[in-house]
Amino acid sequence: MTGKLVLEYNRYLRKRILFFLLVFLLLVIIVLISLVSGSADIGFRSIIDLVAGRSSAFASQVLLKIRMPRIAGAFLAGTSLAISGAVFQSLLRNPLASPFTLGISGASAFGAAFAIILLGAGTSYGGSNDVAVINNPYLVTISAFIWSLASVAVILLLSGYRGSTPEIIILAGIIISSLFGAGISAIQYFSDNVQLASIVFWTFGDLGRATWSNCLIIALVVFPVLLFFIHQSWNYKSLQSGDEYAKSLGVNVTRVRLTGMVVASLATAVVTSFYGIIAFIGLVVPHIVRRIIGGDEQFLIPASAVSGGAFLLLSDTLARTIISPVILPVGILTSFIGAPLFLFLLIKGMGKGFWS
Amino acid sequence: MKISIQDIEFSYNGVPALESISEKFGKGDFIALVGPNGSGKSTLIKCLNGILKVHKGVVLIDEKAINSLTPNELAKEIAYVPQSENKKPVLTVFDIVLLGRKPYINWKPSKHDLKITAEIINLLHLETLALKDFNKLSGGQQQIVYIARALAQEPDILLLDEPTANLDIRHQVEVLEILKELARKGITIVIALHDINIAVRYASRIMMLKEGKVFASGGKEIINEQNIENLYDIKVKIFREDSRIFIIPEGI
Ligand SMILES: Nc1ncnc2c1ncn2[C@@H]1O[C@H](COP(=O)(O)OP(=O)(O)OP(=O)(O)O)[C@@H](O)[C@H]1O
Ligand SMILES: [Mg+2]
16 A cells, blocks of 8 residues: 555656657757757868867867857856755745855856956956966856845845745845846946956847856866755755744754855856856756746755756857857847846736746 | 753743753653743743743753764654644645654655554544645644644654644544553653643643743643642632543633
């Protein structure tokens, strides 16, 4: 009797694992498509040649130095933003929460610009392909992280108030975003022309800045963060029933919420400090995943990780090819897709329980 | 497990909700908390498992102060069924009952955790609902799921705040019979109840609360017209038949 029930439950769980595998397969396909799309004429042949060690110098340059780091960067950034979004949503029990809507991306971007211009962590070259060369990536990330904590503090303070609704928290997040947006503008105003060109980037996330070395730094943050979130998933699940009940299950609610928020903003900050603000991935991906496999964090977090990576990589591949040869910054594309979806969620949630 | 409440006090933002409460419950006691709305029943229950920190006094379980135990240790001893949960989790019934195993789970539930969950689901006849979305259940069904979740925690002390408020009479009896059986096995049950007839019928001890203070406490002998009338400020008639007691409200 009980055996049968456990069996049924396990069969039910298998559907969630199937989803996970399906997204993984999709990811592999998107990676392959992404490898062969772009202005340089490189097809599947060149990939096979590269693996076999007999590719042309040009093809291996393009693949190894440009396309692959960009793919890795897209995957890591998407993963990072999606798991942060999923965790923010769980911790605040707020379906509209995400790194972007809580103002944490904006604060991180400000922190990065702050370090580059005011703390001298980077030099920038003007000219046609204006790029900021970051001399001290650690300082930039740390500054992004510290500033992101400022917005976490505001959000936590506000959500501690009785009667603060999910909408009010998001409103606060949007205000924080525009405040830091103004901060970035102020830094721009006081910086010279050459520097100016480089920080404009931060307001539009662009994966063109992905290199193997910044991928490595992001990976070193994202994978431990992912493990941490998976380890915490039972705590997050307990919070779904409210703080009091979670306490009765032995969850140290204050500590779990605080550490979760800080770690999620670290994951946001490291991505934003290298690639700029990539909006809505952290909001939309966990939502779609929740819709398909349900709100169990034990599955939601790993599934969001893979889906987020796949989704951002897909968006970036589109952004690279949609109006080729012009390469659109992916942040612009995700905003175009994400903003209407966000509006849709907002309208759908009006006046009723958000989650169901 | 024994519970000893020693002169506790609790106030919400300076407004006292519990004052100088002292009480001792033994292993396997079935204690009914009764009293008018706002008398402090829910507050007392939350003080017993440390959800609320008492401002004065101490709560001991088996001679150990509850604040000397880690939250997780405490959660293995005491389970709690809240009066109402306005936060509705988006999970299946099985997942929610399994959540009761949380104090024993680190990364993922063991076979044993799943087995116990399935047993409890069978015990409360929730099999057909097991893989349904919790939010699609009726209020009473949800309440039974909450009770199941607390049972899955395998506690020595079970705190229940109005667990039968949404249940039909058959389910009320079913739940209370299960609780009585658990008490017989040595689990201490503390239950806040509005239905004083049910309280009298099932409880081995009755604790009457009024305005945050103990109004009366003891066995069935404290059930008399005068106590009930003063506690609730209404007129009642009490009928006794064999060993059974019936309390009928007469008017204000
Ligand atoms: N969160 C809170 N903040 C402030 N005051 C509270 C809070 N919860 C309860 N109170 C007050 O404390 C007192 C006791 O409330 P409690 O919920 O313990 O009563 P109760 O006996 O459980 O009532 P009911 O039968 O209606 O459930 C009441 O006067 C109530 O107004
Ligand atoms: Mg109550």
